[in-house]
Amino acid sequence: MGDEAYYRLDPVFAEMPFIRPMGRNTQIPNIIRYIDMNPQRLATKRLRPGFFRVQREVAIGSRSYDAVGNAMLLMAAQYDTVHVRQLMVKMAEHGDNEPLRNYMNSCVLKARKGTVLVSPFISTQEKQVQQVLLREQLPFVCLTDNGFRDYYKPKDSLFDACASGRVLFLAPWPYDASKRHISRADCVALNAMAEEICNQLNE
Numbered sequence: 001m002g003d004e005a006y007y008r009l010d011p012v013f014a015e016m017p018f019i020r021p022m023g024r025n026t027q028i029p030n031i032i033r034y035i036d037m038n039p040q041r042l043a044t045k046r047l048r049p050g051f052f053r054v055q056r057e058v059a060i061g062s063r064s065y066d067a068v069g070n071a072m073l074l075m076a077a078q079y080d081t082v083h084v085r086q087l088m089v090k091m092a093e094h095g096d097n098e099p100l101r102n103y104m105n106s107c108v109l110k111a112r113k114g115t116v117l118v119s120p121f122i123s124t125q126e127k128q129v130q131q132v133l134l135r136e137q138l139p140f141v142c143l144t145d146n147g148f149r150d151y152y153k154p155k156d157s158l159f160d161a162c163a164s165g166r167v168l169f170l171a172p173w174p175y176d177a178s179k180r181h182i183s184r185a186d187c188v189a190l191n192a193m194a195e196e197i198c199n200q201l202n203e
Contacts, residue, residue: 061200069168082119120190147175
């Protein structure tokens with residue numbers, strides 16, 4: 001197609017919903033990175049379609065989940081949760097950080113020995129454990145507070161872990177486009193489900 005014919009085509013982004021002001025200084029670099037990485041991520045999804053396909057109604061015990069990632073992680077030998085208790089955090093805030101540090105280290109040591117960790121990874125400390133798992137390329141199961149669209153794909157390092165078969169995302173609830181923030185009730189429910197999954201799979 002020549003330039004003249006090309007410029008006669010209708011514009012792709014012609015309506016107002018595509019025009020949004022940037023709210024934070026980090027948004028422009030993030031969007032540039034998103035656009036830059038899109039071709040690579042699309043190619044990865046086409047090479048490993050099984051790890052990115054939304055699997056509906058995956059049964060674990062009496063509950064079912066929608067899943068994205070490596071379902072074979074549900075066949076490991078041992079599972080344990082990552083759930084940092086508020087008491088540990090408060091003790092650390094008052095100067096006694098040993099219980100919290102020991103617990104976080106114990107989670108990583110278990111993962112290094114082959115235990116698959118299961119968690120929604122909500123708190124700051126739980127996210128830090130997740131970052132170690134990602135850095136050391138250790139497998140884990142992550143519960144999410146929202147379901148999956150048909151073309152769902154994880155972000156950044158989670159995308160790479162998903163493509164490598166090192167993570168399984170489980171969603172107990174259907175996708176809600178209006179959902180923006182996780183509630184305390186969701187946090188409590190997801191942590192309880194992580195315990196339930198571990199108990200069920202360890203039997």
